[in-house]
Amino acid sequence: MNSPENATICSAKGCRAAAVWVLAWNNPKIHTPERRKTWLACEEHREHLSQFLGVRGFLKDVVSLEEWQRRSAADR
Template sequence: MSGQEQLPGDHHDRFQEISAMSEQVLASVCSAKGCGASARWALLWNNPKIHTPDRRKTWLACDQHKQSLSDFLGARSFLREVEPFTGENNSDEHHG
């Protein structure tokens, strides 16, 4: 991975960074650290060491970060599905 690709940072730090945004905007922003672009993709994942097989967590991605975020999750065998983000994707958490 090049040094230019942005990956999600610590959840707490990200929350602090965007705490001024409304909850609605938070729910539709790309999960890549520092990216404020609108999400177009839902990356559904779980960590089999700590999550039940049916649990899905979600990272959102814009077109620019879809591949790098998918690669990050895929390299750890966490990625389960990638689907278009509709704002109604069903998961237990959107990581913004």
């Protein structure tokens, strides 16, 4: 939905709140194991979005947006 590099708005439909969490996921049927897609979540929608991805077996990691940005900067 959104990527941390270009937006910090929650990925939940209709939500315009600031994101504070990154949900890293992949769909094993179409993505290589190391590939990570991201959704952003505000406090209110973190659990809902995590459950949505988790039920499908897609959720790989949930980290704070701040931590995700630190990791990304360190990888550059």
